[in-house]
Amino acid sequence: MKTQNKTIEKVTSQDYQYGFVTDIEQDTIPPGLNEDVIRLISNKKDEPDWLISWRLKAYNNWLKMNEPDWAKVDYPEIDYQSMSYYSAPKDKSDGPKSLDEVDPELVKTYEKLGIPLEEQKMLAGVAVDAIFDSVSVATTFKEDLEKAGVIFCPFSEAVQDHPDIVKKYLGSVVPYTDNYFAALNSAVFSDGSFIYIPKGVRCPMELSTYFRINAMNTGQFERTLIVADEGSHVSYLEGCTAPMRDENQLHAAVVELVAHKDAEIKYSTVQNWYPGNPETGKGGVYNFVTKRGICAGSNSKISWTQVETGSAITWKYPSCILKGDGSVGEFYSVAVANNFQQADTGTKMIHSGKNTRSTIISKGISAGKGQNTYRGQVKIMKNAENARNYSQCDSILIGDQCSAHTFPYIDVRNPSAQMEHEASTSTIGEDQLFYCNQRGISTEDAVTLIVNGFCKEVFRELPMEFAVEAQKLMEVTLEGSVG
Amino acid sequence: MLEIKDLYVKVKDKDILKGINLTVHPGELHAIMGRNGSGKSTLANAIAGQDSYEITSGDILYNGTSIVAESPEERALAGIFMSFQYPVIIPGVNNTYFLKAALNAKRKHQGKTELDAVEFLKLIREKLAVVEMDEKYLHRAVNDGFSGGEKKQNEILQMLTLEPALAILDETDSGLDIDALKIVAAGINNYRRDDRAIVIITHYQRILKYLKADYVHVLINGKIAKTGGENLAEQLEDKGYSWLDN
Numbered sequence: 001m002k003t004q005n006k007t008i009e010k011v012t013s014q015d016y017q018y019g020f021v022t023d024i025e026q027d028t029i030p031p032g033l034n035e036d037v038i039r040l041i042s043n044k045k046d047e048p049d050w051l052i053s054w055r056l057k058a059y060n061n062w063l064k065m066n067e068p069d070w071a072k073v074d075y076p077e078i079d080y081q082s083m084s085y086y087s088a089p090k091d092k093s094d095g096p097k098s099l100d101e102v103d104p105e106l107v108k109t110y111e112k113l114g115i116p117l118e119e120q121k122m123l124a125g126v127a128v129d130a131i132f133d134s135v136s137v138a139t140t141f142k143e144d145l146e147k148a149g150v151i152f153c154p155f156s157e158a159v160q161d162h163p164d165i166v167k168k169y170l171g172s173v174v175p176y177t178d179n180y181f182a183a184l185n186s187a188v189f190s191d192g193s194f195i196y197i198p199k200g201v202r203c204p205m206e207l208s209t210y211f212r213i214n215a216m217n218t219g220q221f222e223r224t225l226i227v228a229d230e231g232s233h234v235s236y237l238e239g240c241t242a243p244m245r246d247e248n249q250l251h252a253a254v255v256e257l258v259a260h261k262d263a264e265i266k267y268s269t270v271q272n273w274y275p276g277n278p279e280t281g282k283g284g285v286y287n288f289v290t291k292r293g294i295c296a297g298s299n300s301k302i303s304w305t306q307v308e309t310g311s312a313i314t315w316k317y318p319s320c321i322l323k324g325d326g327s328v329g330e331f332y333s334v335a336v337a338n339n340f341q342q343a344d345t346g347t348k349m350i351h352s353g354k355n356t357r358s359t360i361i362s363k364g365i366s367a368g369k370g371q372n373t374y375r376g377q378v379k380i381m382k383n384a385e386n387a388r389n390y391s392q393c394d395s396i397l398i399g400d401q402c403s404a405h406t407f408p409y410i411d412v413r414n415p416s417a418q419m420e421h422e423a424s425t426s427t428i429g430e431d432q433l434f435y436c437n438q439r440g441i442s443t444e445d446a447v448t449l450i451v452n453g454f455c456k457e458v459f460r461e462l463p464m465e466f467a468v469e470a471q472k473l474m475e476v477t478l479e480g481s482v483g
Numbered sequence: 484m485l486e487i488k489d490l491y492v493k494v495k496d497k498d499i500l501k502g503i504n505l506t507v508h509p510g511e512l513h514a515i516m517g518r519n520g521s522g523k524s525t526l527a528n529a530i531a532g533q534d535s536y537e538i539t540s541g542d543i544l545y546n547g548t549s550i551v552a553e554s555p556e557e558r559a560l561a562g563i564f565m566s567f568q569y570p571v572i573i574p575g576v577n578n579t580y581f582l583k584a585a586l587n588a589k590r591k592h593q594g595k596t597e598l599d600a601v602e603f604l605k606l607i608r609e610k611l612a613v614v615e616m617d618e619k620y621l622h623r624a625v626n627d628g629f630s631g632g633e634k635k636q637n638e639i640l641q642m643l644t645l646e647p648a649l650a651i652l653d654e655t656d657s658g659l660d661i662d663a664l665k666i667v668a669a670g671i672n673n674y675r676r677d678d679r680a681i682v683i684i685t686h687y688q689r690i691l692k693y694l695k696a697d698y699v700h701v702l703i704n705g706k707i708a709k710t711g712g713e714n715l716a717e718q719l720e721d722k723g724y725s726w727l728d729n
Contacts, residue, residue, distance in 0.1 A: 438531050438556075438564075440560045441588050
């Protein structure tokens with residue numbers, strides 16, 4: 001099965017590469033952001049008028065907003081006029097010709113993660129010959145999805161082929177007025193995924209496995225929209241355990257989820273963008289992400305699971321609006337801040353329906369000079385009778401130069417609410433390491449053992465295959481964090 | 484098997500061991516007795532390689548080779564096991580998983596194939612029976628929520644599973660009720676073999692009723708003040724340590 005999945009990934013990635021991407025002209029817009037640039041982006045994608053005007057409204061709104069500064073992260077000021085907001089897909093022939101030309105450190109990491117050679121080449125941007133005998137495998141998968149009535153395509157394609165659904169839901173969960181980065185994304189978003197699951201359909205496959213590597217090319221302003229119609233079910237996984245090279249330092253993605261009556265969306269993320277130079281912290285990705293889902297119908301459920309190990313800065317609060325009566329929101333998170341990484345992440349659970357339930361399990365790991373912050377809000381609105389929340393925030397510190405912070409905000413406006421909050425902070429102690437050492441377990445293996453034990457409750461929420469990879473990822477991420 | 488030569492050990496700038504000499508041959512069981520603070524645990528930790536115990540002079544030889552420069556895991560992989568006086572809690576890490584990781588690290592070191600989950604479970608069930616532990620302990624986190632006695636039984640379980648050549652048992656009998664004491668003693672006797680040696684550190688003579696000690700050493704103020712046979716332990720029980728002072 002594993003081999004088959006790998007093959008599928010290769011095939012689908014190629015399909016993507018030689019599919020719609022090559023249709024776009026090879027050019028770049030000069031740096032800077034103004035209305036003309038937005039029109040140009042929109043024109044290049046041949047977008048309908050309503051979308052152009054939506055982008056422009058978002059842009060004008062963004063101009064009036066200020067970059068938020070409440071998060072516990074420090075970074076030099078971002079010059080938004082120095083960036084280019086449209087870059088055509090890179091010509092692969094300019095990239096490295098073989099893995100010998102790729103940074104050996106990167107290749108070493110791929111090997112540690114056990115990534116197959118062909119996949120390594122793709123991740124490192126080496127031009128790969130498009131010769132496959134198994135294109136039929138991918139086709140079968142596509143046919144299965146079509147048969148079920150599931151729409152799963154790049155966002156830009158959905159704008160062309162399913163404009164009504166896109167128009168109805170775009171910005172319905174995260175309006176462009178929401179925050180600075182969401183407004184910027186709305187104005188200039190590049191591409192992303194679009195998923196629609198029709199009434200009563202259980203998506204026949206884990207969408208993650210199918211399109212994993214594709215996500216690579218979606219660019220720095222990714223836009224994802226998932227709509228699960230009544231009684232449907234979908235599980236989606238974004239990201240990749242392999243570290244990805246990216247020239248773009250700023251990433252501002254928006255993800256919107258809509259779950260109708262009795263529908264369930266499970267959204268899992270593994271984020272491993274370049275965290276910056278381990279000695280200086282320079283060059284890492286700034287990841288400012290807005291993710292939110294609405295449980296619009298009764299008894300619907302949205303579950304977020306994230307494993308955040310990469311990026312220099314992570315600013316991310318996947319949230320649930322529990323509007324439907326009896327709806328359920330879940331947030332399971334592992335966030336790592338090693339070396340010079342700064343993570344400020346958590347969730348919001350907004351209970352407005354009756355008998356709504358939410359669960360928050362957050363595991364923060366700080367090592368090196370890393371700074372890890374959990375920031376969460378649980379809000380019980382006036383009419384949310386019998387709402388329940390359980391929050392658990394655990395932090396683990398490795399070494400004595402890192403830090404962990406917890407900011408849980410609780411706002412209860414209905415006296416029938418039941419709230420539980422547990423928090424803990426621990427360290428990996430010398431005594432634990434010595435105990436492991438005395439049993440023949442090396443210090444590095446001991447750290448991995450302890451950290452994976454710490455993260456267990458979150459890892460078991462991940463799709464099986466990824467849970468194993470996530471453990472491996474922790475090992476590589478924390479390598480050398482104990483002297 | 485173990486040869487300690489004129490060993491001096493410092494902890495936080497304080498001299499604890501002041502010239503220990505001890506030779507342990509395969510098949511032997513040595514008991515080291517002494518008051519609190521006499522240096523018993525320091526000796527155990529120095530052999531295991533805990534790095535806050537600084538060896539200022541002397542040497543520790545294991546199978547004829549000095550091990551003082553080796554890391555704790557190198558010593559462990561070479562066959563030295565220490566049962567902890569205070570077994571450490573590792574929250575979240577499943578006891579089975581921990582034991583399996585330890586056993587496979589050792590097997591890997593010995594060039595053997597690693598055991599898979601099924602093979603391991605078969606092995607561990609046999610060992611559990613020896614220390615009369617319920618299988619539920621396998622699914623709990625390492626020493627987390629274990630009673631004093633359960634922790635010590637768990638240490639013996641680890642010893643039986645890892646099958647070291649030399650076992651240093653640091654106050655494995657303290658805090659045990661009479662039933663647990665018998666179980667732990669049975670575990671130690673089960674482990675005992677002609678090619679294995681045991682050094683047991685204890686305050687009391689009571690566990691020695693169940694184990695046949697070849698030698699009893701009394702540690703006073705960082706030195707071995709007296710060495711004898713089993714009857715020395717009995718004498719100590721009657722007369723107390725002050726009998727040997729001066």
